[in-house]
Amino acid sequence: MSAASTRRDELLAIAGERFATQGYKFTTVRDIADAAGILSGSLYHHFDSKESMVDELLRDFQDQLFGQYDEILASDDDARTKLERAFRVSFEAIENHPHEVAIFQNDADHLGRLDGFGYLADRNAQSRQVWITLLEEGVASGVLRADLDITLTYRFIRDTVWVAVRWYRPGGGLTHTEVADQYVRILLDGIATDGRGARAATVSRPRKRK
Amino acid sequence: MSAASTRRDELLAIAGERFATQGYKFTTVRDIADAAGILSGSLYHHFDSKESMVDELLRDFQDQLFGQYDEILASDDDARTKLERAFRVSFEAIENHPHEVAIFQNDADHLGRLDGFGYLADRNAQSRQVWITLLEEGVASGVLRADLDITLTYRFIRDTVWVAVRWYRPGGGLTHTEVADQYVRILLDGIATDGRGARAATVSRPRKRK
DNA sequence: GTCTATAAGATGATAGAC
DNA sequence: GTCTATCATCTTATAGAC
Numbered sequence: 001m002s003a004a005s006t007r008r009d010e011l012l013a014i015a016g017e018r019f020a021t022q023g024y025k026f027t028t029v030r031d032i033a034d035a036a037g038i039l040s041g042s043l044y045h046h047f048d049s050k051e052s053m054v055d056e057l058l059r060d061f062q063d064q065l066f067g068q069y070d071e072i073l074a075s076d077d078d079a080r081t082k083l084e085r086a087f088r089v090s091f092e093a094i095e096n097h098p099h100e101v102a103i104f105q106n107d108a109d110h111l112g113r114l115d116g117f118g119y120l121a122d123r124n125a126q127s128r129q130v131w132i133t134l135l136e137e138g139v140a141s142g143v144l145r146a147d148l149d150i151t152l153t154y155r156f157i158r159d160t161v162w163v164a165v166r167w168y169r170p171g172g173g174l175t176h177t178e179v180a181d182q183y184v185r186i187l188l189d190g191i192a193t194d195g196r197g198a199r200a201a202t203v204s205r206p207r208k209r210k
Numbered sequence: 211m212s213a214a215s216t217r218r219d220e221l222l223a224i225a226g227e228r229f230a231t232q233g234y235k236f237t238t239v240r241d242i243a244d245a246a247g248i249l250s251g252s253l254y255h256h257f258d259s260k261e262s263m264v265d266e267l268l269r270d271f272q273d274q275l276f277g278q279y280d281e282i283l284a285s286d287d288d289a290r291t292k293l294e295r296a297f298r299v300s301f302e303a304i305e306n307h308p309h310e311v312a313i314f315q316n317d318a319d320h321l322g323r324l325d326g327f328g329y330l331a332d333r334n335a336q337s338r339q340v341w342i343t344l345l346e347e348g349v350a351s352g353v354l355r356a357d358l359d360i361t362l363t364y365r366f367i368r369d370t371v372w373v374a375v376r377w378y379r380p381g382g383g384l385t386h387t388e389v390a391d392q393y394v395r396i397l398l399d400g401i402a403t404d405g406r407g408a409r410a411a412t413v414s415r416p417r418k419r420k
Numbered sequence: 421g422t423c424t425a426t427a428a429g430a431t432g433a434t435a436g437a438c
Numbered sequence: 439g440t441c442t443a444t445c446a447t448c449t450t451a452t453a454g455a456c
Binding site: 044 | 430433
Binding site for chain 1: 233402
């Protein structure tokens with residue numbers, strides 16, 4: 001909370017790295033202490049428990065991320081731009097907070113069942129609401145196909161975006177903005193050749209099977 | 211191996227369900243025994259260890275799945291059809307072997323580091339080869355955009371397909387074939403309205419930022 | 421094929437000295 | 439702020455009776 005808590009922040013960052021890399025449950029209090037160069041007992045001078053560490057990491061991260069989503073939703077941008085911005089903000093989160101994203105991806109299910117972690121389910125519902133609002137705006141404004149299955153598309157987007165934390169590494173050829181742009185392009189326009197009209201009959205959903 | 215090992219198969223299926231639901235590491239030998247209605251010690255009459263259970267589950271599943279991929283690669287179908295078939299086969303695997311897919315998704319990283327699980331990395335490389343071959347065939351035959359980032363597209367596909375095991379439930383409105391078809395449609399044609407030519411200037415990659 | 425009993429080790433957490 | 443020392447609990451796995 002104050003600027004004086006440098007050591008505490010340091011330990012929290014180390015814990016985050018360990019949780020993200022090994023998984024929350026796999027990571028022992030001794031692992032964290034080892035990485036910090038102290039003994040396990042000393043950690044309890046800074047934190048109440050292993051749970052309180054992961055709680056603090058996830059809470060702070062999500063507060064920030066959802067603040068950005070809210071800003072996009074409240075903006076005057078057109079539907080397509082809002083979608084692009086939401087993608088960019090998400091990949092930016094993967095770039096700047098890879099550990100928190102990884103912990104959420106890998107351990108949210110398990111953590112959510114623990115006492116005091118109910119906000120994880122709330123945030124999940126909120127995220128769903130953000131994307132579905134964006135998609136519905138897109139359909140309403142004619143930017144997106146009217147026949148879209150909104151729920152399925154939402155899941156498609158959510159999964160593609162966040163699972164990227166498994167492979168995306170800063171400095172690995174593509175910046176997070178470039179990845180975001182390419183993902184938006186695939187999502188909106190697909191990977192097939194542009195000659196859509198020419199092969200429209202073949203390109204539309206196959207209906208061979210009854 | 212023989213048809214007489216019914217009880218063994220039963221226990222293996224129970225273990226698979228527990229591993230998939232709780233995660234491999236979270237699942238204790240007692241959990242499995244409880245679910246089977248026996249005591250933990252009794253499990254060791256059927257299996258050498260907890261590791262040997264998960265090994266058997268993953269090995270058998272992957273042998274079957276990659277047999278199907280090989281068949282697609284060897285077929286005479288055009289590139290688009292091969293891609294569609296690969297999607298269908300994958301979602302079929304999610305339908306028929308959800309536990310094995312979930313275990314692979316959630317625990318492959320950790321299991322891969324254990325002795326005797328090197329084949330997991332091999333299968334991963336093989337899967338990559340399958341999809342990249344299909345994508346390259348698509349580009350070569352003019353079905354897919356020539357400017358495609360093959361590696362990124364491969365990761366995009368891999369992630370979207372397998373992560374679906376987290377939400378797909380049989381009997382939940384959409385069959386696995388329908389999900390596969392919708393995913394292929396989004397991937398190939400995108401979710402934007404068909405008027406691509408009309409707004410081509412806006413639709414192509416945004417280049418505002420330097 | 422399952423049970424009882426238990427070994428051997430790791431884990432999260434605590435109390436109090438320095 | 440860190441260490442020493444330690445607890446209670448849970449874990450995989452084993453030995454041998456039924």
